[in-house]
Amino acid sequence: MYDFAAMGEWLEFAVRWLHVITAIAWIGSSFYFIALDLGLHRDRKLATGADGEEWQVHGGGFYHIQKYLVAPDNMPDGLVWFKWESYSTWLSGFALLAVVYYLGAEFYLVDPAVMDLASWQAVLISMASLAFGWVVYNTLCKQFVNANQTALMVALFVVLVGMAYFYTSVFSGRAAMLHLGAFTATIMSANVFFIIIPNQKIVVADLIAGRKPDAQYGKIAKQRSTHNNYLTLPVIFLMLSNHYPLAFATDYNWIIASLVFLMGVTIRHYFNSLHARKGNPTWTWLATALLFVLIMWLSTAPMFRTEEQEEAHGAALRFAQTEGFDEVADIVMGRCSMCHAAEPGWDGLHWAPRGVRLETPHQIAMQARNIYMQAGLSHAMPLANLSFIEPAERAKIVAWYQAAIKG
Numbered sequence: 427m428y429d430f431a432a433m434g435e436w437l438e439f440a441v442r443w444l445h446v447i448t449a450i451a452w453i454g455s456s457f458y459f460i461a462l463d464l465g466l467h468r469d470r471k472l473a474t475g476a477d478g479e480e481w482q483v484h485g486g487g488f489y490h491i492q493k494y495l496v497a498p499d500n501m502p503d504g505l506v507w508f509k510w511e512s513y514s515t516w517l518s519g520f521a522l523l524a525v526v527y528y529l530g531a532e533f534y535l536v537d538p539a540v541m542d543l544a545s546w547q548a549v550l551i552s553m554a555s556l557a558f559g560w561v562v563y564n565t566l567c568k569q570f571v572n573a574n575q576t577a578l579m580v581a582l583f584v585v586l587v588g589m590a591y592f593y594t595s596v597f598s599g600r601a602a603m604l605h606l607g608a609f610t611a612t613i614m615s616a617n618v619f620f621i622i623i624p625n626q627k628i629v630v631a632d633l634i635a636g637r638k639p640d641a642q643y644g645k646i647a648k649q650r651s652t653h654n655n656y657l658t659l660p661v662i663f664l665m666l667s668n669h670y671p672l673a674f675a676t677d678y679n680w681i682i683a684s685l686v687f688l689m690g691v692t693i694r695h696y697f698n699s700l701h702a703r704k705g706n707p708t709w710t711w712l713a714t715a716l717l718f719v720l721i722m723w724l725s726t727a728p729m730f731r732t733e734e735q736e737e738a739h740g741a742a743l744r745f746a747q748t749e750g751f752d753e754v755a756d757i758v759m760g761r762c763s764m765c766h767a768a769e770p771g772w773d774g775l776h777w778a779p780r781g782v783r784l785e786t787p788h789q790i791a792m793q794a795r796n797i798y799m800q801a802g803l804s805h806a807m808p809l810a811n812l813s814f815i816e817p818a819e820r821a822k823i824v825a826w827y828q829a830a831i832k833g
Contacts, residue, residue: 429803429828430831431795431798431799431803431827431831432803434525434529435799437525438522438525438526441518441521441522441525442522444514444518445515445518445519445521445522448511448514448515448518449515449519449662451511451514451515452511452512452514452515453658453662455508455511456651456654456655456658457655457658459508459651460651460652460655460698460701461697461701462480462491462493463493464698464701464702465480465701465702465703466478466479466480466491466493467479467480472492474492474498475494475498475499476492476493476494476498477493477494477495478492478493479491479492479493495641495644496629496638496639496640496641496644497629497630497632497633497639498633500633501630501633501634505630507623507626509618509619509623512614512615512618512619513615513618513619515611515615516611516612516615519608519611520608523552523604523608527552527601527604528549528552531545531548531549532545533795534598534600534601535548535549535552535597535598535601536548536597536598537597537598537599537601540594540595540596540597540598541595541596541597543596548596548597551596552597552605555589555592555593555605555609556608556609556612559585559589559609559610559612559613560612560613560616560620562585563582563585563613564616564620564621566578566581566582566585567649567650567653571645571646571649575649575652579653579656579691582653583684583687583688586606586609586610586684586687587680587684589606589609590602590606590679590680590681590683590684591680593605593606593609593680594679594680594683599674599675599676599679600667600668600671600674600675602674602679602680602683603664603667603668603673603674603679603683604664604665604667604668606664606683607660607661607663607664607665607667610657610660610661610664611661611665613653613657614653614654614657614658614661617650617651617653617654618650618654621646621647621650622647622650622651625643625644625646625647626643626647628640628643629643629644655694655698656690656691656694657687657690658690658694659689659690659693659694660686660687660689660690663686663689663690664683664686667683669780670780671780671781671782672725672726672781673721673725675781676724676725676726678724678725681724682721682724682725685717685720685721685724686721688717689714689717689718692710692711692713692714692717693710693714695707695710696708696710696711742788742791742792742794743791744830745791745794745826745827745830746787746788746791748826748829748830749826749829750822750825750826750829751787751791751826752787753822753826754790754797754822754823754826755787755790757815757819757822757823758784758790758797758801758823759784759785759790760813761801761808761813761814761815761819762784762797762801762807762808762813763783763784763785764813765778765779765808766778766779766782766783766784766785767783767784767785768783768785772812782796784797794827794830795827797823797827798823798824798827801815801820801823802820802821802823802824802827803824805820
């Protein structure tokens with residue numbers, strides 16, 4: 427029978443690939459339309475009655491684009507809707523969350539040292555928090571729709587900081603960072619599904635019925651689209667963070683996550699100002715660099731954790747008690763621990779790759795699945811087989827892991 431672990435790994439790869447593809451499509455169209463809207467020439471009196479226009483060149487051709495502030499006089503034929511990019515990104519992202527963090531909750535979602543939760547409890551908290559985020563955000567937007575939008579952004583930032591602290595108080599560091607990204611991405615996609623597209627459909631229905639559309643619907647949609655624009659870059663950082671322990675494996679991970687949102691604002695402010703021809707605010711790059719340096723400084727906390735703190739991350743008893751574990755532990759400590767150590771013995775390494783340490787039987791048991799996938803089922807580790815692990819040793823890792831799973 428085909429190895430179920432390998433099937434699961436390929437399923438995760440496929441869903442992750444789909445998620446990246448759809449995210450590229452969504453982010454690309456979102457950034458393009460924000461830049462287009464900000465760059466429109468609104469100082470021209472257009473015979474069509476449009477609010478602004480721009481000429482662009484791409485792919486050997488010229489494009490003449492006009493924007494109507496509310497809607498044109500008549501319903502155009504062949505109207506293109508930009509919505510499935512958002513929907514497919516969220517759906518594939520949630521599927522990836524389920525495959526990795528829900529099905530693997532005991533490995534990736536729950537950290538007994540943070541909060542001793544059953545897997546089903548952690549999954550319910552995860553799903554409830556995503557729904558909670560939309561309700562709170564949507565309520566804030568409705569309250570501030572006619573108010574100072576800067577005040578709304580500050581209120582949203584406070585919510586995000588609160589959720590960063592909440593997630594790091596409930597889940598593992600890796601899961602906390604990713605969940606904050608999912609929390610934010612849910613708000614962004616819900617903006618499209620519940621607000622932007624429905625408002626546009628109301629405008630279209632008014633045009634078809636011969637009524638003059640209410641400009642308020644466009645104003646609300648523009649508000650939500652602007653929020654999505656500023657939230658995009660932090661979401662990308664948070665989604666990538668699970669590959670970098672220096673970002674999530676620290677007591678200050680919630681502060682790091684909060685600072686990332688500020689970096690998203692400074693970076694987008696620069697490009698938005700540039701596209702809108704409102705100057706060249708290069709100070710934003712200095713602000714971004716200073717924030718990143720602060721993040722780098724905060725990220726060093728994992729290096730100073732004590733062994734007692736490290737071992738508080740729950741015991742993988744099933745793998746440690748399976749026949750063959752002692753032999754596998756000897757193999758791993760002989761072939762892998764020279765790099766995967768608190769003080770790596772390999773020249774040029776200053777800390778363990780990915781933050782993974784394999785110096786004790788407990789740490790090896792905790793990393794059972796990764797050892798199996800990286801050094802047993804595949805030859806990904808050791809890199810270039812620098813420690814000369816033998817085929818027979820890989821076979822023993824495979825036999826031990828599969829025996830533990832079957833047992």
